[in-house]
Amino acid sequence: MMYSEKVMEHFMNPRNVGEIEDADGVGQVGNPVCGDIMTIYIKVKDDVITDIKFKTFGCGAAIATSSMVTELVKGKTIEEALTITNRDVAEELEGLPPLKMHCSLLAEEGLKAAIEDYKKKQERKIRDSRIQG
Amino acid sequence: MMYSEKVMEHFMNPRNVGEIEDADGVGQVGNPVCGDIMTIYIKVKDDVITDIKFKTFGCGAAIATSSMVTELVKGKTIEEALTITNRDVAEELEGLPPLKMHCSLLAEEGLKAAIEDYKKKQERKIRDSRIQG
Amino acid sequence: MGNLIYLDHNATTPTDPRVVDAMLPYFNILYGNPSSIYSLAGEAAKAKEAARESVAKLLNAKPQEIVFTGCGTEADNFAVKGVAFANRAKGNHVITSKIEHHAVLNACKWLEKQGFDVSYISVDKYGGLDLDELKGSITDKTVLITIMHANNEVGTIEPIKEITGIAKDNGIYMHTDAVQTVGKIPVDVNELGVDLLSLSGHKFYGPKGVGALFIRKGTKIDSLLHGGHHEGLRRAGTENVPGIVGLGVACELAMEEREEEEKKLEALRDRLEEGITRSIDDVIVNGHPKMRLSGTLNICIKYVEGESMLLQLDHEGIAASSGSACTSGSLEPSHVLRAMGISPILAHGSLRFSMGRGNTARDIDKVIEVLPPIVSRLREMSPFGKDKEKN
Amino acid sequence: MGNLIYLDHNATTPTDPRVVDAMLPYFNILYGNPSSIYSLAGEAAKAKEAARESVAKLLNAKPQEIVFTGCGTEADNFAVKGVAFANRAKGNHVITSKIEHHAVLNACKWLEKQGFDVSYISVDKYGGLDLDELKGSITDKTVLITIMHANNEVGTIEPIKEITGIAKDNGIYMHTDAVQTVGKIPVDVNELGVDLLSLSGHKFYGPKGVGALFIRKGTKIDSLLHGGHHEGLRRAGTENVPGIVGLGVACELAMEEREEEEKKLEALRDRLEEGITRSIDDVIVNGHPKMRLSGTLNICIKYVEGESMLLQLDHEGIAASSGSACTSGSLEPSHVLRAMGISPILAHGSLRFSMGRGNTARDIDKVIEVLPPIVSRLREMSPFGKDKEKN
Numbered sequence A, B: 001m002m003y004s005e006k007v008m009e010h011f012m013n014p015r016n017v018g019e020i021e022d023a024d025g026v027g028q029v030g031n032p033v034c035g036d037i038m039t040i041y042i043k044v045k046d047d048v049i050t051d052i053k054f055k056t057f058g059c060g061a062a063i064a065t066s067s068m069v070t071e072l073v074k075g076k077t078i079e080e081a082l083t084i085t086n087r088d089v090a091e092e093l094e095g096l097p098p099l100k101m102h103c104s105l106l107a108e109e110g111l112k113a114a115i116e117d118y119k120k121k122q123e124r125k126i127r128d129s130r131i132q133g
Numbered sequence C, D: 001m002g003n004l005i006y007l008d009h010n011a012t013t014p015t016d017p018r019v020v021d022a023m024l025p026y027f028n029i030l031y032g033n034p035s036s037i038y039s040l041a042g043e044a045a046k047a048k049e050a051a052r053e054s055v056a057k058l059l060n061a062k063p064q065e066i067v068f069t070g071c072g073t074e075a076d077n078f079a080v081k082g083v084a085f086a087n088r089a090k091g092n093h094v095i096t097s098k099i100e101h102h103a104v105l106n107a108c109k110w111l112e113k114q115g116f117d118v119s120y121i122s123v124d125k126y127g128g129l130d131l132d133e134l135k136g137s138i139t140d141k142t143v144l145i146t147i148m149h150a151n152n153e154v155g156t157i158e159p160i161k162e163i164t165g166i167a168k169d170n171g172i173y174m175h176t177d178a179v180q181t182v183g184k185i186p187v188d189v190n191e192l193g194v195d196l197l198s199l200s201g202h203k204f205y206g207p208k209g210v211g212a213l214f215i216r217k218g219t220k221i222d223s224l225l226h227g228g229h230h231e232g233l234r235r236a237g238t239e240n241v242p243g244i245v246g247l248g249v250a251c252e253l254a255m256e257e258r259e260e261e262e263k264k265l266e267a268l269r270d271r272l273e274e275g276i277t278r279s280i281d282d283v284i285v286n287g288h289p290k291m292r293l294s295g296t297l298n299i300c301i302k303y304v305e306g307e308s309m310l311l312q313l314d315h316e317g318i319a320a321s322s323g324s325a326c327t328s329g330s331l332e333p334s335h336v337l338r339a340m341g342i343s344p345i346l347a348h349g350s351l352r353f354s355m356g357r358g359n360t361a362r363d364i365d366k367v368i369e370v371l372p373p374i375v376s377r378l379r380e381m382s383p384f385g386k387d388k389e390k391n
């Protein structure tokens, strides 16, 4: 088996699979040609990621890194979450085969995309409330 | 073993090895680069090859064909001997590997060279006897 | 690997125990180098020539037309590069297809770097070669047409006889990569008319590390491996005698057992195809419905990716393969499925089951049992689905 | 072949039973294609990587610098053609020696046909490379120097370290054919400094049909076999897993046993040399007196031809070899002996005894006992001799 036990464990029993209907931020990354597409949903309260879910089309590593990144991030502040890199995800999974490192990048990027979406929405909300106010 | 049993038998127990001191004809053929040199000695009486011997530097096939050609020719007339081809020698030996067919050619050529030498010597004798006569 | 259900025979097969038994004496009893002249070597040489006869017989070729190689890839490289280089004075154009194995495709790509022109002919949605495009691509510089006998991924069998006819009409050498057909369907070099044909031992229960190239008498070809006086000066290197002996026995077994096996595999394949398409939605069967290897089933399962299915199948003790990029070292999904017009994302969801000598109906039923829940579980994780179709 | 005395280990060796045992599971238990992703394939891949580490360790290389091939000839062709083609933009000149194995020589001859220039450097009477001629032949177009580590016929060991120094000074890649040295004498790629090094399994008790090429990181080289994503894209073809596993074990055995074996072989060789030269007149010992493989004895016996001696030795149950043209497919006697200044006819009378793992002093004594009468018998048949010296 080319994957670590930890990867397989997350792949077989992924955490936080699903969608969040009223998510505060949604990020989708990936590329159909390469065969990995990841969508990450976050709920944020007082700058803390209170809930996070994912949906992933992809290989074992893509699913395991999706699962791992959601676990790493849950309960963390936005600021803390932004410091998580793909290497952290891979390390928590006890390593990834070299050819699969790009999947861990996907997880990092997916999370960042969701946070960016959240920030944009926040800005819009603030702008909207200013206009209203 | 790439050689037939007959070839091996003639190689291990070659007939008519040696030189004839007072040979009526001697033929040497072959080429040191190719690694086969054959010398054939014949005694002729009333146009019949009464004795024949050979000395050969060469591979198993060269020695076996030398042996075989001497056996085939002994007791034959010069005319009969000249009809013997390398194929006859190879056939009598129950075949030769393709790469070794040139050795059977050597045997044919060696015999012919000895006969030619004999004929030249005869002509010279006749010429000499004319001059004397 | 006790209860493994192995359904990846197009990738490699277990070496038949009868083959291994036949090989064993040649490791350290009759170990002579066949080129030497002593008796020990004679035994090795004899065994090698007997194997050559078995290979020739299976292909209806002459023993002198068989050259042993180190694998199917070497046979393909030998054929393609050897004919191209040897006939360069005549022309520098080679024709192949878009769905060849990389052993042919990448040999052709390398030829392009050496100044050759290569035409890569299209296929239809079943993977069948476009004969009109082939005809249209021939020029007076064409020296070789190389088209595979059957495709390794989808199993589609190409119309080699017709293609050979076209090649012959134009005085062009014809090579076919028969790595996936030898031992599985009848392969007769005279019936097919080809000038060159590659095969590989480990694809039909022979050992890994040995293949062969049929080279019709009179074919102008350069060697790929230059060196000593082996294989009639066509392929140098001390012969892999145990491997060659094994290949010979594999050919003999194929002659005896192929026909029956083909029927059995077809039944298993149909059972699997029927079972999967019945129990899983949104499944597409790839390859030609009729002109297809009897033991090959290639499908695309929408909304899920191939490697993740393979991993879950492996967890259930089932070995199969996929055309997803994630299962290979490349970044693109199967070039074969893409050439057949299948979208990248669908191609990523492909699975190939290839049946073989040891499989039973029970193996098939196990797949039919475990695959549907695997697919649903993965579909639940997938951002795609009927409602958000993006395929 | 019960009581055979095998003295042709430079041609091939019996596969060590420990090697065969290690290979067996990979034929039909752990038979997966290492490129696949299921567990069965993982086992095969792991075994392959373990073997790569063993090879690397024996050579003091890094595992990533080892590429498995199908034989020594393939490794040589890969190195020579691969470097030549990949560096063609820099230059089209290759330097080799007159005494290389045909795997290198004929690869070079083929390169000449493709527009390369090749210099064939001379050797002295011991077979040692002429370093001055080598230096003088370097041009700014030279891309590769390829010189064998030790010669297979006479056993002379070449000064590879010095040659590498010269190559390095001139920015030229250095390859050595170490097929005859790996497993026999210490071979350390860093000590030698070479960029590429070939080896072949069956020359040191590994199986036939597997070899390896060491390629130093950063070396610019084209593939010889193009195809799938195997061996880090450097050598395509489904890996011969049993063969590779066997090669790995052969390397491990060499690491453990080589040193002691070398001493033993040297003693046997010296015993044979002493015995033959004492009991037979007009014998010349070929190769360097000191810088020579410990298990190789090459002699010329005047007035007799090699094949005929071999056949008679075989009759006595002894397997050896000769540089006579009659023992090969060619028409010329050994190019190695010729390059060393030995006359054709003398070269035809050469014998090579190469000792190995299984040999004992008793084997040697049997040769010393039977060879003299064989030689006298053949000398009696020979038209040459002391009196009519033509050699």
Ligand SMILES: Cc1ncc(COP(=O)(O)O)c(C=O)c1O
Pocket (backbone or CB within 6 Å): C236, C237, C238, C239, D010, D011, D071, D072, D073, D074, D076, D101, D103, D148, D150, D151, D152, D177, D179, D180, D200, D201, D202, D211
């Ligand atoms: C020095 C040398 N190089 C290369 C080779 C070729 O190796 P193989 O026969 O395994 O291809 C041999 C042996 O035949 C050899 O002795």
Ligand SMILES: Cc1ncc(COP(=O)(O)O)c(C=O)c1O
Pocket (backbone or CB within 6 Å): C010, C071, C072, C073, C074, C076, C101, C103, C148, C150, C151, C152, C177, C179, C180, C200, C201, C202, C211, D236, D237, D238, D239
């Ligand atoms: C159609 C086809 N051609 C060539 C090859 C290459 O054969 P091998 O892996 O034995 O080199 C394969 C299998 O890998 C194949 O399926």
